[in-house]
Amino acid sequence: MIEIKPRSSERETAVLVGIINRWQDEEKSAEYLDELEFLADTAGSDVAKRFTQKLDVPHPKTFLGSGKMDEIQSYVKEHDIDMAIFDDELTPSQLKNIEQMLKCKVLDRTNLILDIFAARAQTSYARTQVELAQYEYLLPRLTRMWTHLERQKGGIGMRGPGETQIETDRRIIQQKISLLKEKLTKIDKQMATQRGNRGSLVRVALVGYTNVGKSTLMNRMAKSEVLAENKLFATLDTTVRKVVIDNLPFLLSDTVGFIRKLPTQLVESFKSTLDEVREADVLIHVVDISHSNFMEHIESVNETIGEIDGQEKPTIMVFNKIDLYKHEEPEVIDPEEELEERYWTLEDWERTWMSRMNGNAVFISAENKTNMDELRKTIYKVVSEIHSKRFPFENFLY
Numbered sequence: 001m002i003e004i005k006p007r008s009s010e011r012e013t014a015v016l017v018g019i020i021n022r023w024q025d026e027e028k029s030a031e032y033l034d035e036l037e038f039l040a041d042t043a044g045s046d047v048a049k050r051f052t053q054k055l056d057v058p059h060p061k062t063f064l065g066s067g068k069m070d071e072i073q074s075y076v077k078e079h080d081i082d083m084a085i086f087d088d089e090l091t092p093s094q095l096k097n098i099e100q101m102l103k104c105k106v107l108d109r110t111n112l113i114l115d116i117f118a119a120r121a122q123t124s125y126a127r128t129q130v131e132l133a134q135y136e137y138l139l140p141r142l143t144r145m146w147t148h149l150e151r152q153k154g155g156i157g158m159r160g161p162g163e164t165q166i167e168t169d170r171r172i173i174q175q176k177i178s179l180l181k182e183k184l185t186k187i188d189k190q191m192a193t194q195r196g197n198r199g200s201l202v203r204v205a206l207v208g209y210t211n212v213g214k215s216t217l218m219n220r221m222a223k224s225e226v227l228a229e230n231k232l233f234a235t236l237d238t239t240v241r242k243v244v245i246d247n248l249p250f251l252l253s254d255t256v257g258f259i260r261k262l263p264t265q266l267v268e269s270f271k272s273t274l275d276e277v278r279e280a281d282v283l284i285h286v287v288d289i290s291h292s293n294f295m296e297h298i299e300s301v302n303e304t305i306g307e308i309d310g311q312e313k314p315t316i317m318v319f320n321k322i323d324l325y326k327h328e329e330p331e332v333i334d335p336e337e338e339l340e341e342r343y344w345t346l347e348d349w350e351r352t353w354m355s356r357m358n359g360n361a362v363f364i365s366a367e368n369k370t371n372m373d374e375l376r377k378t379i380y381k382v383v384s385e386i387h388s389k390r391f392p393f394e395n396f397l398y
């Protein structure tokens with residue numbers, strides 16, 4: 001396994017940069033930067049300071065206004081900061097200009113996510129997918145170069161193809177890209193065959209935002225030992241296990257987690273990982289209900305699932321980490337007004353989602369094994385329906 005900068009002495013320092021506007025107010029922006037900080041932490045860097053600016057449209061040349069950029073520049077210089085991480089994707093020319101101004105590494109969200117994937121990819125398949133995504137990210141940014149930086153410095157954002165980009169030209173990268181694509185097509189075929197060989201058992205896929213507890217749940221259901229940890233993107237490769245609930249067998253797969261603004265290059269190259277989702281009969285959409293942004297997480301997962309045509313599948317919503325769920329207490333309750341969501345109790349959420357999902361919503365704690373029986377019953381109900389249609393002569397029920 002690849003270790004991501006374990007010792008604190010090896011960790012890099014970073015400042016985060018985000019904007020506040022009509023679509024993301026101060027609170028939203030802070031939540032997004034929390035997530036960015038978690039990503040930065042996963043990649044191995046400590047955040048020294050956050051910079052935000054109220055800005056409806058980012059500056060085309062420098063993203064933020066020049067006054068703000070000066071402020072960041074002097075902070076970076078004074079505190080010897082290794083890199084500035086921007087919450088939004090920067091255009092190639094913005095990247096180039098900002099690097100010249102700040103004189104430190106400049107990463108955007110996409111770059112950071114690609115870097116984490118690169119460090120965490122364990123199988124040759126995952127590595128090939130990440131490498132392809134990195135080259136595709138790099139290609140339009142080739143003119144930028146890291147000329148004013150120490151070229152072989154390495155570290156976050158410099159792993160993978162970034163290191164050799166100076167010696168490489170566009171043509172070579174394009175050749176690389178087509179080679180990698182060929183390689184992936186080959187592996188895809190093998191994997192499709194493997195999936196085909198799994199027979200006709202009902203397939204259930206765990207999907208959900210990153211870090212919600214999919215692998216933990218997989219381990220509980222399949223009594224397996226899949227890596228689960230408090231890092232973003234702990235899982236990059238799909239794991240499949242056979243699970244039996246009351247004589248009813250089915251296949252359960254654990255997949256890569258989703259994230260807001262998943263880089264398009266990654267969606268593209270992880271398509272085959274998502275084949276697992278595409279070919280599933282049932283989806284278990286896991287949600288971390290203790291996260292303040294969980295409703296938005298649900299939406300961004302549904303968006304990605306929509307892109308791979310998964311919306312029509314029977315879905316069970318699993319709200320995990322109920323042990324950590326907290327809500328605010330309203331000071332006065334006006335019976336005429338609908339209560340804001342931040343005041344909702346778990347029971348309120350349960351009522352809403354049970355009716356929305358026609359009963360297919362379960363509230364659990366995978367960690368504490370709370371309500372696992374209820375989850376098993378719900379899965380049984382959904383899976384047995386498909387199973388008995390597929391194997392009409394087999395009365396597995398008895």
Ligand SMILES: Nc1nc2c(ncn2[C@@H]2O[C@H](COP(=O)(O)OP(=O)(O)OP(=O)(O)O)[C@@H](O)[C@H]2O)c(=O)[nH]1
Binds near residue numbers: 209232321
């Ligand atoms: N308190 C609490 N923590 C949980 C629960 N379920 C999982 N966790 C923790 O949440 C963290 C993430 O769990 P994982 O199972 O790795 O999450 P994942 O969805 O597989 O994450 P990725 O593979 O990164 O997408 C771990 O630290 C788990 O121990 C729960 O019910 N309660």
Ligand SMILES: [Mg+2]
Binds near residue numbers: 214216227234235255
């Ligand atoms: Mg996982």
